[in-house]
Amino acid sequence: MSRQSYIFTSESVSEGHPDKVCDRISDAILDAFLAEDPRARVACETFATTNRVVIGGEVGLTDQARLHTFMDRIPEIARACIKDIGYEQDKFHHATCEVTNLLHEQSAHIAQGVTGERGDEGAGDQGIMFGYATNETPDLMPAPIQYAHAILRRLAEVRKSGQEPLLRPDAKSQLSVRYEGGKPVGVSSIVLSTQHESEAQSSADIRAIVEPYIQEVLPEGWITADTQWWVNPTGTFVIGGPDGDAGLTGRKIIVDTYGGAAPHGGGAFSGKDPTKVDRSAAYAARYLAKNVVAAGMADRCLVQLSYAIGVAKPLSIYVDTFGTGEVDPAAIEIAIPKVMDLTPRGIRTHLDLNRPIYARTAAYGHFGRAPEADGGFSWEKADLAEALAKAV
Template identity: 60%
Template sequence: MRSEFLFTSESVSEGHPDKVSDQISDAIVDLMLAKDPEARVACETMTTTQRVILSGEIRCAPMYDLENEEWAVNGGWAPGAKEEIEQAVRSTVRDIGYEQGGFHWKTLEFENHLHGQSAHIAQGVDAGKDGSNKDEGAGDQGIMFGYASDETPDLMPATLDYSHKILQRMAQDRKSGAAPFLEPDTKSQVTLRYANERPVEATAIVVSTQHAPGYYFHDGEGDAVKYAELRDYVKGVIADVLPAELLTVNTVYHINPTGRFEIGGPDGDAGLTGRKIIVDTYGGAAPHGGGAFSGKDPTKVDRSAAYITRYLAKNVVAAGFARRCTIQIAYAIGVAEPLSIYVDLHGTGNGVSEDQLEKVLPELVRLTPRGIRTHLGLNKPIYRTSAAYGHFGRQADGDLFPWERTDLVDALKAALG
């Protein structure tokens, strides 16, 4: 590592058009997992001005079955299933807070183009339906990464952690009425100066937030008093989120630097599922395998293997074996066991080596798709809340996501001690 450098990460709020799409896709995953824990879902969402479009593949017998003769008249859908899907979409948009002329949960146009899962995919993924002992294969080929760092109590990169928390606080204030001038679409970016691998100063912080009319000021435009209210509010949130020692006289603030930001969300820019994968993971501080998470049931290793590698890396750091840890796993479609596991401690290892961990970790957790889902308990409707403010380093509904637990620490110490 260099002795001193600047590093930046960004986050986007739940009202960002891509995040609206992610949350809708995961609301569909949750809906189907609630009805069938073994459901298969690959749901993509597009959002634009007053419109939401779903597409993708599903298998969920309580909701969709092409072989059910009674449902054939409705295209294979169970009675009321399409209405439930539409309700899940509208409820998600409502909860985010969109009641605008260009995007409103009640009046937006909705299209559902979901259809049945390809039998050719199913034959390689499903476990021994033919009576064999074949284990469930991976839902696709791919490489997945997990990462942990002791920069923050949540063992996340500080730049991303603070970027997320700024936006979470602003969303809470918007919904509670504490900041009624805020609208849902917001972005943040935090630049920190590092010395000896530790963050020592925030050099620049950017927040661009959609706002009520009049709260813009750039080159003399808008109401200066209203803009000052917005700027002071955002700076107050930043001061609450970042440790005081990081904010110095050198910290530069860019609050709505382009001026007016009244039109936002899907009305301002089309949104698609899976376009914010670096925001979802580690803010650029670690590699990403390329696959998105949202809209996919946990048989897809894009999602479940990324969760288990985060879980393993976090437990390595929590156990004190390293200050930073990256783990990679690779899979082939239809093959249960991973093709490889790779550990990098970035020169911060404490009493263990990478090759020791590469041997021990698969002995502690079975890294097949079924083994991962069983160990973490992933066949549950827990995903919509993961789809904004990052999948890692935080709680959901007052409890940690299962991949954020550090319950492997004692077993690691016993195996490596």
């Protein structure tokens, strides 16, 4: 039997964190390519440091003759991301930082593997992907990561609206959640480090700014007199973003998923078009796990999918309900391919992934977000629950 009383910790980082700046630029470039051509192929990496952004990787359009002209837009896309995040520092400013574009045409050998010898579309790479859901929050996400995201999202809102003009873009949160009877009931400690305007501001000054918003987003009663607060514990945090620490696409994969509450296959999401199963199959696995829990078949569900490059169908499907299920996990494994085509093309079609919906995923988590009218976060729908329940 799994433990019922414990403390579990997860962290999040803001959109201004150096790695997240890079994720945002990579995904904005992906969106631009998909808006130009829904069949575009993109594997885009971004590196950022003091006054410099370097972008590299492989890209392709159906009409490759248009690629050269399209490349001229890359620096403009990067600068727009940096501006929206809010960086106007002397050593990292959207208008003055140097942007180097090293993107090039996709390898013909990789393209061949994805297309497949028989013309059926294969996976863009080998790999394993995990999806997870739990009924401990309304969004069927683990509480520590969901509320760590919520804190930083709220602080970004008040910073960008001008309500809290002394806050700056770079920030990290960490939440230690206390569980009793297997359910989250409170917070034992809160860690919040946020970039701010002036060296004259103390940790106490910053806590006075952020505490009301943290109280606002956490469930009532979770913060008590025993909760430990660590706000800017090292003191001054004025130099932030890529000027303070270099950033790179794909370095926050646990932040992007379940905060360590579930396994991760190892592949990053940002900058990859949905032919890459690192991204699309991870979304499909979350979609399936969420629908299992939404159907009432289990309180918790983990789904693993595995793929080989150039092979369309998954090599294996694994389900674990951690002893919380009303249905045998083996029966769920058999039911899943009956209700969803898990080939790369099938996933993209079912979840409508060939559209520019990815820049918004680059911060505050890829999961536990509300599905949007234009198809964003389609993998968060619970519209497969009934079909799954009937198929087992």
